[in-house]
Amino acid sequence: MSKKKTSIFVVTLLLLMVIGFRIYDVNANAVQLEVQHYDMDEWVELNGAFLDTKDGENTEGYSIKVKNAKLMSYNEFVSKYCEKDEAIEGLDNKSVIDLEIEIKNVGNEDGYILILMCKLISEKKNYYLNTDSVLWSKAEPNVDEYAVAFCIKKDTEYTTHIPYTINVTDLEQYKKPIEDRNFELILSNSPVRKVVDIQIQDMDN
Numbered sequence: 028m029s030k031k032k033t034s035i036f037v038v039t040l041l042l043l044m045v046i047g048f049r050i051y052d053v054n055a056n057a058v059q060l061e062v063q064h065y066d067m068d069e070w071v072e073l074n075g076a077f078l079d080t081k082d083g084e085n086t087e088g089y090s091i092k093v094k095n096a097k098l099m100s101y102n103e104f105v106s107k108y109c110e111k112d113e114a115i116e117g118l119d120n121k122s123v124i125d126l127e128i129e130i131k132n133v134g135n136e137d138g139y140i141l142i143l144m145c146k147l148i149s150e151k152k153n154y155y156l157n158t159d160s161v162l163w164s165k166a167e168p169n170v171d172e173y174a175v176a177f178c179i180k181k182d183t184e185y186t187t188h189i190p191y192t193i194n195v196t197d198l199e200q201y202k203k204p205i206e207d208r209n210f211e212l213i214l215s216n217s218p219v220r221k222v223v224d225i226q227i228q229d230m231d232n
Contacts, residue, residue, distance in 0.1 A: 062220045067093045070131070071223060076215035078141045084176075085138030091214055093223050094186070095127040098208075099230040101162070101201035104190055108166035118201040124156060124191040124227060126212070130177070131184045139178035147191045147225065150209040156191040159200070163190055 065071045073086035098121050105113035124147065130140070147156040164172035167187055179185045192200040205227075212223040 065223045076219045078216050088133040088135035090131040092129045096225050096227045097125045097230045098227050099123050120204045122201045126189045129186045132179045136181050139176040142177040143175045146213050148211045149207045157194050159190045159192040
């Protein structure tokens with residue numbers, strides 16, 4: 028091997044070593060996000076943890092409890108929770124996850140929670156469900172179909188049923204049955220990720 032080729036080989040090897048060490052150093056010193064898991068029927072105190080912006084959300088004093096999780100169809104949901112007949116022929120597949128959620132606010136006068144942005148992620152991590160705000164607004168008079176934030180008065184509690192569906196539109200979200208039964212509900216992203224482990228039951232159980 029010529030001296031020139033040897034020099035190029037040595038320089039290349041050194042560069043690869045430097046790059047490899049840099050990747051190792053970055054990974055070794057990366058800040059690991061703390062993840063806290065909670066069970067259903069357990070209060071999750073947000074304590075300032077947020078999904079998007081700390082100052083905007085101001086979740087101090089807010090707590091959330093998932094009391095129940097049921098799998099039902101669109102027509103079952105509107106029949107159970109809507110005052111007027113909202114049924115649509117053919118929307119009878121088990122395509123809606125109804126989370127019964129209790130929200131508590133202790134002492135917070137100006138904060139809110141982005142409950143409509145809380146994703147419901149499958150245990151397999153291969154897809155997620157969104158809050159169906161349009162369907163929720165049909166059953167919940169205090170919710171606007173375009174809202175993303177949710178707040179309640181200071182020192183009060185509120186229970187609501189939030190529907191989750193797959194991330195499509197034009198009624199297609201109500202036609203494909205949901206097969207999985209275990210999910211994670213993400214309540215905050217930073218500085219602590221708070222996750223509720225969800226086990227789904229069929230409505231008839």
